[in-house]
Amino acid sequence: MGQGIVRRIFTLAERLEPDRKAIWEWLFHAQIETLGGCTAMELIFADRGEQVVVLLERALRDEEGTAVVTDTRRLPRAH
Numbered sequence: 921m922g923q924g925i926v927r928r929i930f931t932l933a934e935r936l937e938p939d940r941k942a943i944w945e946w947l948f949h950a951q952i953e954t955l956g957g958c959t960a961m962e963l964i965f966a967d968r969g970e971q972v973v974v975l976l977e978r979a980l981r982d983e984e985g986t987a988v989v990t991d992t993r994r995l996p997r998a999h
Contacts, residue, residue, distance in 0.1 A: 925969035929960060932976035936983065952996065 933943045947960045952975065955963060960972045979996050 925964055925973070929964070929969060929972050929976065932973065932980065935980055936976065954996075 929947070930943060933946065934940070937943055937946070949959060951957045951959055952963075952972075955968075955971055955975065958966070958968075960969075963969055963972050975996050
């Protein structure tokens with residue numbers, strides 16, 4: 921596990937969700953269905969953190985590409 925991957929993921933997540941507490945909650949507890957139901961931290965420890973980076977980058981692109989800008993930003997939803 922690269923030490924910098926957690927920082928990269930957190931930095932990307934901050935662009936979607938300004939509440940740091942919510943980010944930590946998401947990292948450790950939200951099961952990401954599209955990534956096998958694992959949490960972001962489980963994926964990081966399984967050396968699959970780059971998949972979380974791709975997920976967050978895609979969410980950022982989707983958000984930046986929307987015609988209506990809203991104040992509420994969200995991390996990719998867990999199911």
